[in-house]
Amino acid sequence: AQSVTQLDSHVSVSEGTPVLLRCNYSSSYSPSLFWYVQHPNKGLQLLLKYTSAATLVKGINGFEAEFKKSETSFHLTKPSAHMSDAAEYFCVVSDRSGYALNFGKGTSLLVTP
Amino acid sequence: DAGVIQSPRHEVTEMGQEVTLRCKPISGHDYLFWYRQTMMRGLELLIYFNNNVPIDDSGMPEDRFSAKMPNASFSTLKIQPSEPRDSAVYFCASRRAGGAYEQYFGPGTRLTVT
Numbered sequence: 770a771q772s773v774t775q776l777d778s779h780v781s782v783s784e785g786t787p788v789l790l791r792c793n794y795s796s797s798y799s800p801s802l803f804w805y806v807q808h809p810n811k812g813l814q815l816l817l818k819y820t821s822a823a824t825l826v827k828g829i830n831g832f833e834a835e836f837k838k839s840e841t842s843f844h845l846t847k848p849s850a851h852m853s854d855a856a857e858y859f860c861v862v863s864d865r866s867g868y869a870l871n872f873g874k875g876t877s878l879l880v881t882p
Numbered sequence: 883d884a885g886v887i888q889s890p891r892h893e894v895t896e897m898g899q900e901v902t903l904r905c906k907p908i909s910g911h912d913y914l915f916w917y918r919q920t921m922m923r924g925l926e927l928l929i930y931f932n933n934n935v936p937i938d939d940s941g942m943p944e945d946r947f948s949a950k951m952p953n954a955s956f957s958t959l960k961i962q963p964s965e966p967r968d969s970a971v972y973f974c975a976s977r978r979a980g981g982a983y984e985q986y987f988g989p990g991t992r993l994t995v996t
Contacts, residue, residue, distance in 0.1 A: 803984070812886075812973060812987040859925065868913055868977075869938060870985065872925035 771796040773843075773860045775873040783881050788832075788847040790876045792860030795841065801863040802843045803870070804834055808856045816858075819843065830854070855880045884908075886988035888974050894994045900962040903991045906955055907976030915985060916949055916959050917973040925973075931957065932979075964995045 776791040794800060804816040817828025824836040834845045843860060860873040887906040895901055907914045915930040929939040934951040942949070946965070951957040961968055971992050975985040 805987075812989045813975075814987070815984045818984060868932075869927055869930060870915075871927070874924045 771798075771800055771862045771864060771871055773802075773862045773871065773873040775858075775860050775876050777876050778874065779877045779879065781879040781881060782850045784852055785849050788845070788850045788854065788878065790845040790858050790860075790878065792843045792845065792873060793841050794843055794860075794862050796862060798865050801867055802834075802836065803861040803863075804828065804832070804843075804845050805859045805861055805872075806856050807859065807875075813859070816845070850878075850880045852880050852882070854878060886974055886976055886986055888972075888988040888991050890991060891989065892992050892994075894996065895964055896996055897965055898963045899995075900960065901964045901968075901993060901995075903959040903972050903974075903993070905957045905959070905974030905988060907957070907974070908986055909955070910978065911976035911986075912979040913977045913985075914951060914957050915975040915977075916957070917975065919971045919973060919990070920969075928959070961993075964993075966995045969993055969995050 773794045782788055802819040805813045806816050807813045816832050817826045819826050819836045827833045832847045834843055836843055857875045857877050859875050861870045889904045913932050916928040917925050919925045928941045929949045930937055931951045947961055949959045971990045973987050973990045975987045977983045977985045
């Protein structure tokens with residue numbers, strides 16, 4: 770079975786400082802991995818995805834993530850946080866078929882002025 | 883494209899009543915997914931369809947829950963009878979077939995069962 774663990778339930782950063790949201794995965798096959806963002810009272814939006822191509826994946830709004838097989842990690846980073854980045858972030862792994870998604874518990878990102 | 887459309891956006895009902903949630907996927911998408919989001923359990927996949935056929939319903943919590951997809955542009959998730967523990971946000975998502983496509987989520991239906 771496949772699963773993801775988001776290591777922090779809450780992260781707080783100051784505007785303009787780097788963001789790091791940590792995710793470890795467990796899978797018996799080569800997985801597809803995603804990061805989704807959910808703004809308050811909104812649906813989910815895809816930030817980026819890894820599907821066995823380049824290990825460094827660039828997404829929208831300046832976010833990127835690096836797939837590290839040796840560490841089974843897929844951490845999300847951004848060089849400089851913006852107030853509008855405050856949201857809930859989900860690390861997601863697909864099942865073997867690639868269709869069903871298994872979501873992490875989420876990390877709430879707070880950005881302070 | 884209008885995106886995935888869900889209705890109603892909010893539903894308040896009394897315990898024991900039947901609840902029907904509706905979803906219209908993005909045109910041309912072959913797959914449709916139903917998720918439930920709660921504080922305790924996070925986001926859970928309930929069921930998904932491919933070309934209107936249910937593929938995996940192992941996430942459906944119990945027999946009170948049922949889902950149908952009578953055609954490519956419409957799906958329902960029904961709870962009968964509803965219970966307070968069913969209170970959650972229910973999301974519908976759709977995607978195209980193929981390995982590299984993302985799931986597009988609707989805005990969700992917030993269900994409150996009193």
